[in-house]
Amino acid sequence: MTPLRLLALTAACHIMSTTAVAQPASGEARGLADLSLRLNSVRAEVEFIRREMGRPEYPHFEIRLSGATPRATLSQALTLFRKIDRLSLELARRRAVISPTVPNPADFSHSTALIERVLERIEAVKVALNINEVAPQPPPSTPSVSAAEALQSMLATSRQVDLLLDRRFSSSDVFQQVTLAINYTAWLLQQFSESEQIPETPEFERFKRPTDVYLRLLTCFGLLSDVAEMSTLSTLNLQDPREGTVDSTSGQSYDLASLLASELAYLHSRTTGGNSSIEAYYPGHKLPSETYQRVGVLESQLTQLLALVATSPDWLAPSMPQ
Amino acid sequence: MTTVPGPDISSKPARSTPRGGIRRKLLRSHLTIGLIAVTILVSGFGTSLWIRNNTLRTLQQGPTADDSTRILAGVQQSGTALQEWILLGDPEAKRRRADTWLNEIDPLLKQLVQRGKTRTTAGDQNRLTELTEVLGELRTWQWAIEDVAQTPGNQPARVSYLQVVQPVIDLVTGGSAAMLRLGASAPDGDRASLGLLSDLRHVLTETETALQIFLDTGNTNDEQRYRTYLDQALSIMAAIRDRQSTLTTDQQDLLEWLDAELLAFPSLVDTVISERREPRANLARHWLANELRPREQLTTALLESISTDQTALMQHEVTRVMSLHNAIMAFSLLLLVATICTIWIVSKQTADQLTRPIAALATATNELADGQLTHDLPVTSSDELGALTQSFNTMRAALDTTTDEPGFSPERESYLDRPRRHPSTVTAVDSAPKHSASQDHTDNKELGTLDWQRALDSVNGDREKLKQTIDRYLKICPQLREDLRTAIAEGDAAVVRHAAQAIRSSLDCFGVARAAALAYRLEEAGRRGWLESAAEQCIVLEEELDSIEPELQAFLAS
Numbered sequence: 040m041t042p043l044r045l046l047a048l049t050a051a052c053h054i055m056s057t058t059a060v061a062q063p064a065s066g067e068a069r070g071l072a073d074l075s076l077r078l079n080s081v082r083a084e085v086e087f088i089r090r091e092m093g094r095p096e097y098p099h100f101e102i103r104l105s106g107a108t109p110r111a112t113l114s115q116a117l118t119l120f121r122k123i124d125r126l127s128l129e130l131a132r133r134r135a136v137i138s139p140t141v142p143n144p145a146d147f148s149h150s151t152a153l154i155e156r157v158l159e160r161i162e163a164v165k166v167a168l169n170i171n172e173v174a175p176q177p178p179p180s181t182p183s184v185s186a187a188e189a190l191q192s193m194l195a196t197s198r199q200v201d202l203l204l205d206r207r208f209s210s211s212d213v214f215q216q217v218t219l220a221i222n223y224t225a226w227l228l229q230q231f232s233e234s235e236q237i238p239e240t241p242e243f244e245r246f247k248r249p250t251d252v253y254l255r256l257l258t259c260f261g262l263l264s265d266v267a268e269m270s271t272l273s274t275l276n277l278q279d280p281r282e283g284t285v286d287s288t289s290g291q292s293y294d295l296a297s298l299l300a301s302e303l304a305y306l307h308s309r310t311t312g313g314n315s316s317i318e319a320y321y322p323g324h325k326l327p328s329e330t331y332q333r334v335g336v337l338e339s340q341l342t343q344l345l346a347l348v349a350t351s352p353d354w355l356a357p358s359m360p361q
Numbered sequence: 362m363t364t365v366p367g368p369d370i371s372s373k374p375a376r377s378t379p380r381g382g383i384r385r386k387l388l389r390s391h392l393t394i395g396l397i398a399v400t401i402l403v404s405g406f407g408t409s410l411w412i413r414n415n416t417l418r419t420l421q422q423g424p425t426a427d428d429s430t431r432i433l434a435g436v437q438q439s440g441t442a443l444q445e446w447i448l449l450g451d452p453e454a455k456r457r458r459a460d461t462w463l464n465e466i467d468p469l470l471k472q473l474v475q476r477g478k479t480r481t482t483a484g485d486q487n488r489l490t491e492l493t494e495v496l497g498e499l500r501t502w503q504w505a506i507e508d509v510a511q512t513p514g515n516q517p518a519r520v521s522y523l524q525v526v527q528p529v530i531d532l533v534t535g536g537s538a539a540m541l542r543l544g545a546s547a548p549d550g551d552r553a554s555l556g557l558l559s560d561l562r563h564v565l566t567e568t569e570t571a572l573q574i575f576l577d578t579g580n581t582n583d584e585q586r587y588r589t590y591l592d593q594a595l596s597i598m599a600a601i602r603d604r605q606s607t608l609t610t611d612q613q614d615l616l617e618w619l620d621a622e623l624l625a626f627p628s629l630v631d632t633v634i635s636e637r638r639e640p641r642a643n644l645a646r647h648w649l650a651n652e653l654r655p656r657e658q659l660t661t662a663l664l665e666s667i668s669t670d671q672t673a674l675m676q677h678e679v680t681r682v683m684s685l686h687n688a689i690m691a692f693s694l695l696l697l698v699a700t701i702c703t704i705w706i707v708s709k710q711t712a713d714q715l716t717r718p719i720a721a722l723a724t725a726t727n728e729l730a731d732g733q734l735t736h737d738l739p740v741t742s743s744d745e746l747g748a749l750t751q752s753f754n755t756m757r758a759a760l761d762t763t764t765d766e767p768g769f770s771p772e773r774e775s776y777l778d779r780p781r782r783h784p785s786t787v788t789a790v791d792s793a794p795k796h797s798a799s800q801d802h803t804d805n806k807e808l809g810t811l812d813w814q815r816a817l818d819s820v821n822g823d824r825e826k827l828k829q830t831i832d833r834y835l836k837i838c839p840q841l842r843e844d845l846r847t848a849i850a851e852g853d854a855a856v857v858r859h860a861a862q863a864i865r866s867s868l869d870c871f872g873v874a875r876a877a878a879l880a881y882r883l884e885e886a887g888r889r890g891w892l893e894s895a896a897e898q899c900i901v902l903e904e905e906l907d908s909i910e911p912e913l914q915a916f917l918a919s
Contacts, residue, residue: 128525132625134632206524218508225501232493237504317505320514320644321524 070147074112075184077154078192079177081119084161085199087174097199103278107186111275113145114301115193116153118294122200122208123160129205131167135160147186190275194294201290208293213252214325216296217333220259222317223303224340230310230354231347238343241335247328253287255334256295262341263302269348270355272309274302289327299337309355382744383715390711394704401696408689415682426675428473429668435465436499436660440653443503447510447645455507462500470496473667485667492663499656502648510645517644518637519576525629529622530569536619537562543612551607557600564594572630579637591627598623718746722753729757811912812872819870831913834867838910842903845883849895857895858887864902871913876905
């Protein structure tokens with residue numbers, strides 16, 4: 040960690056500690072505050088880099104979130120790390136040797152640790168871009184930050200980073216995450232003997248756009264939320280008020296698909312005999328229509344899962360800390 | 362005369378004849394036999410049903426074993442199709458794998474599970490559940506392997522190479538080419554530097570080739586070749602850097618950029634090499650070996666276990682049914698013999714019960730006819746035969762009462778006084794009158810005297826009719842006596858009986874008791890064929906007849 044970064048973090052920690060004295064917080068709230076602090080730094084640095092690179096600013100958006108868990112923030116932190124890592128590779132020719140793993144159960148400290156690694160990547164990028172200044176840190180907007188706000192911040196930063204990349208996150212990357220989600224759902228369906236783990240692939244539809252993929256992924260998210268609700272689990276609820284009105288990018292779909300895969304991975308970890316060998320793989324170049332088709336498989340799986348869970352809501356293993 | 366006391370019929374109330382006794386016995390007898398037959402039939406029917414159920418169960422185990430074998434074949438087929446897809450990327454193999462699951466494994470598994478529902482052992486159910494789960498996992502893994510096999514992502518190291526290393530190589534190669542162009546176009550360009558740049562391009566190409574070969578083979582020697590070329594490239598780059606002052610400004614800028622790229626290059630390649638060294642370097646093969654094969658083995662073991670168990674169970678059932686069948690055959694034979702014996706015993710007992718009283722009555726009737734029955738027959742049942750026996754006893758008692766009455770006919774008294782049952786006794790009695798006749802002539806005369814009053818009573822006091830009867834007797838009597846003598850001489854019992862009977866009939870009318878009794882004896886002797894003393898009896902009878910004949914002549918003449 041560079042001296043500049045250390046200085047910035049020290050200053051931030053000072054502000055945080057004064058807040059903590061004024062208002063004693065629980066372990067989780069403290070972890071969330073740490074995370075929020077580092078996310079602010081990341082946002083500021085990314086903005087600084089964007090301006091340095093002369094790339095467009097991602098339009099502000101307000102995605103509706105509820106039920107954000109440490110698991111969801113960790114998942115999105117991982118997505119942010121992947122994007123920053125790609126930026127680091129493009130600009131600094133440095134990439135992470137070992138990909139971060141997702142611990143289970145997760146807490147906010149895991150997300151914070153991952154964001155630290157994001158900051159390291161950003162430092163490398165700044166070095167490659169010959170940026171020596173520390174980005175000005177925005178003041179904390181509220182005395183306490185919620186998990187939903189932290190997640191929203193990560194999503195916004197992630198989308199901005201996508202615009203900095205030469206090789207942006209494409210339909211292929213979305214396809215990769217969706218395939219991962221399909222594999223997790225197949226294992227979830229395995230819990231029901233009468234299920235069809237891998238449903239028939241829907242018809243290929245031409246001329247699909249990333250927006251179509253995004254909307255279908257939102258549908259899948261809705262189905263997953265219903266499944267979680269029936270299983271009396273807390274899970275992330277996500278609604279995009281722009282739904283269908285603004286074109287979405289594959290990068291946004293990637294964020295959503297990653298969250299989806301993460302939530303499904305969590306459900307999968309709650310089942311008996313959960314398989315840890317499931318991993319994502321690069322599928323090669325994929326058109327949005329191909330990705331749309333693959334999300335159709337996931338949608339079919341989730342619809343089936345919802346129907347099966349409705350018949351036996353106690354299908355998961357006994358409760359564990361989330 | 363002594364008689365066995367008989368039932369007093371005058372004092373007995375009139376009895377109604379029992380009805381249904383014999384019918385009931387006959388019905389019971391037939392029903393018993395019928396019941397035995399029905400029992401045998403029901404036993405046979407039940408046994409047949411039992412064997413049928415066992416056979417059906419055995420037949421069910423056959424298809425189960427067959428299903429297991431076919432599922433196993435389907436799993437192997439799908440595995441082969443997957444291998445073809447991995448190796449050749451043939452879409453036909455992909456379609457064949459999907460069809461195998463859709464048309465063979467899935468329906469057979471459903472069938473197997475359906476049949477399994479009828480099994481009661483927890484072990485079978487557990488194995489079927491485990492099989493369903495493992496087949497589901499197998500299918501999911503097959504799909505995942507099929508999905509990854511023909512994608513670049515199947516080899517993560519190659520993806521990293523293409524996404525991370527290849528752009529750097531392209532940049533370095535392109536940068537060196539640009540430097541060469543710049544050097545060639547400069548009039549005072551350093552020829553040695555140009556030679557080094559050319560060498561760098563060549564070595565970079567060799568480095569790239571060695572790296573690609575290593576990615577294909579994973580061979581350490583190929584990696585070593587790559588490292589050798591990389592060292593050469595770095596050496597050449599160091600040499601170019603040493604000659605930096607001879608380069609143009611543009612070339613120097615490019616060199617700085619190339620140097621930075623080339624410096625980053627080894628670390629980027631190292632990540633690719635480490636990915637290539639991992640067991641997951643080929644995801645399809647890795648999953649095939651580590652995820653699919655164990656599940657295939659487990660599936661095979663489960664299916665073979667189910668198949669073997671079902672076959673063994675089927676063999677056991679067949680053996681059980683066969684031994685049962687043998688036991689049933691033996692039992693049936695035993696039952697048949699027992700049935701025959703039972704039916705024979707029951708029938709015999711029933712027949713005896715029914716015929717014994719009838720036979721006793723027949724014997725008693727004969728004895729009564731012979732005048733030998735002096736006691737009542739025991740009444741052993743309350744059915745029709747009992748009633749018949751009772752009636753017979755009453756009849757016998759009535760006959761006894763009649764013989765005890767005054768005025769009973771001499772021949773009946775003679776009959777009652779006759780020796781019974783044996784011819785020797787009869788002979789002894791027969792000799793008695795002869796002896797008595799010689800000793801007491803007065804008595805004989807008295808006996809030979811006609812009872813005219815009785816004779817007239819027999820014709821209702823009509824003397825003319827009596828004369829006609831006497832006249833007819835006197836005309837046929839010589840012939841009858843002749844026939845009697847001749848028949849006795851020739852031993853013709855029938856003629857003796859007939860002749861004696863004819864004479865007795867007439868004498869009965871005339872009230873000549875002695876002569877009528879003698880004629881009756883001869884008649885009985887003829888009936889029984891006992892003619893040993895008939896000649897003597899005939900002489901006595903003829904003496905009697907001779908003695909009454911004058912008296913008859915006198916009455917006729919009056």
